[in-house]
Amino acid sequence: MKKLIICFLVLIALSVTACTPSSSLNETNTLVATRIVNAVDEYLDGKSTLRDVVRVVDRERGNIDESGEDRHVSLTLNLSTFSYLQVKAQADGEDVSAVREARNKVAELAGIRKR
Numbered sequence: 001m002k003k004l005i006i007c008f009l010v011l012i013a014l015s016v017t018a019c020t021p022s023s024s025l026n027e028t029n030t031l032v033a034t035r036i037v038n039a040v041d042e043y044l045d046g047k048s049t050l051r052d053v054v055r056v057v058d059r060e061r062g063n064i065d066e067s068g069e070d071r072h073v074s075l076t077l078n079l080s081t082f083s084y085l086q087v088k089a090q091a092d093g094e095d096v097s098a099v100r101e102a103r104n105k106v107a108e109l110a111g112i113r114k115r
Contacts, residue, residue: 037110039052
């Protein structure tokens, strides 16, 4: 009976770790992406504005670690999307689905679940 319980617990532990997304960024860039995703989540929850998100993105853009990693290019390109979305929002109105999509691209790089 103990072996069955241990096998069951090991199976659960393996399935949880296999389902957990992992970051393709280094530690510094994962922190940058996490702070941006958190800012976007506050926007999507109605606690801040798109302008607030763009301020966080602009501040965090300077924190990107560009040494020894090719994925920082993807992170930088995805961050530029938020500035574009703010300009577009001023002309056409805010597109929440586009903001969510941009958030999910950054989240994917950082190993954070999509929303």
